[in-house]
Amino acid sequence: MNPIAAFLIGSALATSALAQKISLVGGTVINPADGKIVQNAVLVINGDKIESIASRKQSGVPVGSRWVECDGKFILPGYIDTHVHFFQSGDLFTRPDGADLNSVRPYKDEVGWIKSHLADTFARYLRCGITSVVDVGGPMWNFEVRKTADSTAKAPRVAVAGPLISSVSREKLDLGDPPIVKIDTPDQAREFVRKLAAQNPDLVKIWYIVDQNHPVDSFRPIVRATVEESHAHKIRVAVHATELETARAAVEEGADVLVHSVIDKPVDDAFVKLLKDRHTILCPTLVVFERYGRTFANKLNLTPEERAWGNPEVIASLDVTKIPSDKLPERIKTALAKPDEALGRIKKTYDVALKNLKTLEDAGVPIAAGTDAGNIGTIHGPALFREFQLMKEAGLTPMQILQCATANAAQLFGAETGAHIGKIEKGYFADLVVLNSNPADDIAHASDIESVMKNGVLYPAYTLLTAPAP
Ligand SMILES: [Zn+2]
Incomplete structure (x- = not known):
């Protein structure tokens, strides 16, 4: 029996x-x-x-x-997933700034669906043994998500950041309560952090996007001001920084958490020492790096866990071949035409990111498991088991992986909760x-x-x- x-x-x-x-x-x-x-x-x-x-x-x-x-x-x-986004469903329509499919499904319908399926999303986390999650950025209604989770039995514990403080704007995600807010000056940053502080966020999140028009140093004073103001309110700062020099700048300016791997270059000794000296926590989010590319190229590799425990509507949406070709954005058309190139880029990313994870783990940098679930193809709940597979490929032992997903991950939660989960x-x-x-x-x-x-x-x-x- x-x-x-x-x-x-x-x-x-x-x-x-x-x-x-x-x-x-x-x-x-x-x-x-x-x-x-x-x-x-x-x-x-x-x-x-x-x-x-x-x-x-x-x-x-x-x-x-x-x-x-x-x-x-x-x-x-x-288990604890330290990088999720409840404002994203994981389906094909959830990031119109990356792949605009408004003509197939208007983004406001997508957001409506997400809000009405929160209880389902929560239950899927529990089904996967995930009893706590950290939402590292979304609209102001993220604070309502935390409240709803707190009053729902079949829900994980939820820590949240509010809207991302960013060097770039994303108009297509702005329905009046944008998840990403472009900040242009240190004073604006301080003012925005004060507004967030009133909502008692668990973290403040910076989206440190660097490209030809946004060099590392131009946004650096805003990172500094954000960190100073957040720390003055006793709130820790989590930073999206995927290039080595961006990540280095973020940590030098006082970032408490790096929410992704460094994917452009091998980490160097100075960077490893910096993270150790500052006690910076790093969340690798390996799974998300393959899922946009694989979804768009029609090469999605969902695991049996994802197929069994992911939301079936979300999973069904990920078949790009069902979308009329005249409605496909250029990015998806290109990936469909040249799937090998998409897979090649993923391999290149993993060649760097997996080695970096092993280097940091061996050096004793605290690694917290996280998936970036909610992004296109990264399934709320079971994506964590694909993350585990990739951490294993990086060379981590089962016990190290479990530590990343429990005791280490608990450090992302502040205060009383963080001190009483993960062990x-x-x-x-x-x-x-x-x-x-x-x-x-x-x-x-x-x-x-x-x-x-x-x-x-x-x-x-x-x-x-x-x-x-x-
Ligand atoms: Zn994220």
């Missing part, structure tokens, strides 16, 4: 206080923070917190509490994933999910996607 289905209710002798306790008994508890493994464990959950963790030899099953037999199971802290320890939130096979042997097992606990409530995984779409 399914052990979760066979959930045993303690005897009638249980007191009301004890009745709130659940013990997970007999499983192997893996704590990636320090690599510690407790076999035949008794993990006691009291309300929304972990009360104790011990081996069965040390601790009998608590009398009077409910317990769940976890023989042969592997129990980990819930299986007394006093931490009871956010757990229960697996059927050992992810420390093979990271592919990280998606072999039997059940998920969020905030002390245990959900058999198969029940999590049954909610009707709103």
Whole structure:
């Protein structure tokens, strides 16, 4: 019998206080923070917190509490995706600034769909064992998303940044509450940060876009002002900077988090030392680098997890061959005509980004797992398992990958929440994933999910996607 289905209710002798306790008994508890493994464990959950963790030899099953037999199971802290965007669905129409398909589906319809499917998106994260996510930038309504998640049981914990402070504008995304705001002067930056601070953001995000018209140094004073004003409000700053010199400038100016890999060049010793000295956290987001190109070239490589647990409407939209060719933007037409070139560019990016990840991990720079889910082809929830595959290709061990997705990732959350997620320890939130096979042997097992606990409530995984779409 399914052990979760066979959930045993303690005897009638249980007191009301004890009745709130659940013990997970007999499983192997893996704590990636320090690599510690407790076999035949008794993990006691009291309300929304972990009360104790011990081996069965040390601790009998608590009398009077409910317990769940976890023989042969592997129990980990819930995963954390530190780079998502709830204002994007992951479908083909979600970034009209990159591929304008307004004539097929107006962007305002897309945004309407996204807002009305938030509960579905939340549930998909839980289905994947992801109990916390960081939304690193979107419209001001992102703050409503955080509030909604806080009051939804089947939702991950959500940390948010507000609109991105950027060197460039993106008019096609502006329906009155733009996700990206062009800032031209340090004073404007300070004023905007003060406006954001009033919403109590978990992070302030900078979109440090560099091209021929926007050299690294021209935006640098704005980065500096943004960091100074954010730090004055005790808010950390996350920066999108994908070139080595842009990333270096961002960290020199005080960025706390780099939200992508460096993809143009190998990182050098000075950069590695800079990140270590400043305790900068880096989130590689490897999966997103292949998904625009592969989607447009009709070479999408969705994993079985993505096909099973991604939103089916989003996935169906990604078939570019269904769009009448006269409505296809030039970028997609080109990719369709020359798919090998698109794949070649992805390979070139990975040749640099995967090596850089290994260099930084080996040097001891804190790496936080993240996907950039919501971008075209990067599927909310299960994209994390493709990220794990790519981290493995980079040469990280299963335990290192799990650490990136739990204890390291928790550092992106500030304050009380950050100090109580990502580990299986007394006093931490009871956010757990229960697996059927050992992810420390093979990271592919990280998606072999039997059940998920969020905030002390245990959900058999198969029940999590049954909610009707709103
Ligand atoms: Zn992003």
